[in-house]
Amino acid sequence: MNPTLLKVLLYLGAALSAYLICSVNPAIILSKAIYHQDIRTLGSHNAGFTNFKRCFGGRHAWFVFFLDIAKSLVPCIVFGLLFRSLYDAWQLGVAFTGFFGMLGHAYPIWYRFQGGKAFLVYVATVFMVDWRVGLIAFGLFLLLLFTVKYMSLASLSTALSAPVALFLFDLLDGNGSLNVWVLVLCLLCALLLVFRHKANIVRLIHGEEKKFSLFGKSKQPAGAGAPAAASEGKAPASAGHKQE
Secondary structure (H helix, E strand, C coil), X not given: CCHHHHHHHHHHHHHHHHHHHHCCCHHHHHHHHHHCCCHHHCCCCCCCHHXXXXXXXXXXXXXXXXXXXXXXXXXXHHHHHHHXXXXXXXXXXXXXXXXXXXXXXXXXXXXXXXXXXCHHHHHHHHHHHCHHHHHHHHHHHHHHHHHCCCHHHHHHXXXXXXXXXXXXXXXXXXXXXXXXXXXXXXXXXXXXXXHHCHHHHHHHHCCCCCCCCCCCCCCCCCCCCCHHHHHCCCCCCCCCCCCC
């Protein structure tokens, strides 16, 4: 096969596969299957782990968490290996695939392009690009989440710290092996995550953002139905305003 055509097919395959796989949203599927409600109509209207846990509690929220991680890892690993086998470019393959995975999670074709914020997809991608950067970013995330207790602030800090850490590790390694496109893709991923949190940023500035407990009970946003009511098919009241 023509080398140029092979490269084009590889990039197209990575982009389409990651987008379509990550467009499958566990929060939407589980909210409908278990509670007979669409998570996008509750709380912050965000189809992700944080809103799911706030609206329905932690019993099934952790399934959302791990399924989001798993759906992100599968295409990243598969195409990372293909890129490494063909072009010795594991990091490029993972970063490229992860970016389109984030687009799939944020703007899923299966759900009229109304998805989540793609934080867990981002975390999975960063870990696959460089596990050291992943540890630093996730460590910062946990530190902020357990201290200031703002999920959005912790997520944004993680997003912005990862490209910086990636660049610094390349400088410390001293071999200049980091592909500039890997850094560009990681920056694009971070900017996408910031864009998806634009409403949270406004609430943080105005002191209106709600705090979040990772393992304890999080205060439900206005309009979020209790699991018991959801299981009985009772529709919750509409949220007065969106939260994280």
